[in-house]
Amino acid sequence: DIQMTQSPSLLSASVGDRVTLNCKASQNIYKNLAWYQQKLGEAPKLLIYNANSLQTGIPSRFSGSGSGTDFTLTISSLQPEDVATYFCQQYYSGNTFGAGTKLELK
Amino acid sequence: QVTLKESGPGILQPSQTLSLTCTFSGFSLSTYGMGVGWIRQPSGKGLEWLANIWWDDDKYYNPSLKNRLTISKDTSNNQAFLKITNVDTADTATYYCARIPITIAAYFDYWGQGVMVTVSS
Numbered sequence: 001d002i003q004m005t006q007s008p009s010l011l012s013a014s015v016g017d018r019v020t021l022n023c024k025a026s027q028n029i030y031k032n033l034a035w036y037q038q039k040l041g042e043a044p045k046l047l048i049y050n051a052n053s054l055q056t057g058i059p060s061r062f063s064g065s066g067s068g069t070d071f072t073l074t075i076s077s078l079q080p081e082d083v084a085t086y087f088c089q090q091y092y093s094g095n096t097f098g099a100g101t102k103l104e105l106k
Numbered sequence: 107q108v109t110l111k112e113s114g115p116g117i118l119q120p121s122q123t124l125s126l127t128c129t130f131s132g133f134s135l136s137t138y139g140m141g142v143g144w145i146r147q148p149s150g151k152g153l154e155w156l157a158n159i160w161w162d163d164d165k166y167y168n169p170s171l172k173n174r175l176t177i178s179k180d181t182s183n184n185q186a187f188l189k190i191t192n193v194d195t196a197d198t199a200t201y202y203c204a205r206i207p208i209t210i211a212a213y214f215d216y217w218g219q220g221v222m223v224t225v226s227s
Contacts, residue, residue, distance in 0.1 A: 032211065043202055043217040044153065044202075045217070089155075094168065095158070
């Protein structure tokens with residue numbers, strides 16, 4: 001089974017900050033990675049697929065990068081509405097989610 | 107407009123079988139490449155993928171739960187189903203269904219609102 005490790009588990013940042021979230025796969029998953037945002041009490045929302053493709057309707061301040069085992073989600077300028085938990089998901093072999101990074105305002 | 111909505115029993119007892127229904131609109135599971143997946147989330151915890159079903163009736167299961175899961179679909183009525191046998195308290199969670207837009211990349215682009223299921227004696 002492929003394991004996904006996200007870091008950090010908790011991130012505090014200020015409005016306007018550039019924020020970087022990390023996701024590491026236990027084996028090569030090429031670019032078979034998605035990122036989701038989940039706000040409190042809501043279903044997850046797809047942000048990024050195929051490691052760096054922005055889902056329709058998602059603000060351009062969100063971007064994804066990486067391939068192989070190491071991936072990054074970047075928010076170029078943090079907004080208050082970005083407070084949420086972010087999950088990565090591999091779909092190279094079955095599906096596995098990371099444990100999530102909770103993003104809060106400092 | 108793509109929408110999905112889950113329904114389930116709300117509460118059930120240990121050892122019973124959990125039956126979940128996903129009713130969707132805006133797409134068809136008879137369309138080439140399309141799929142639906144089930145994912146669950148215990149309160150305050152992370153996401154756990156359970157199973158996927160595809161337009162051609164191909165099915166994939168989480169290996170750790172495979173012997174307890176059955177996924178199926180009713181294409182004519184735009185529904186997908188998940189059964190989990192022999193539930194226990196660890197199966198208490200919010201259960202989501204979600205659309206998979208393409209066979210070669212099983213990410214989930216639209217999600218239902220989720221249905222809470224409690225297993226309790």
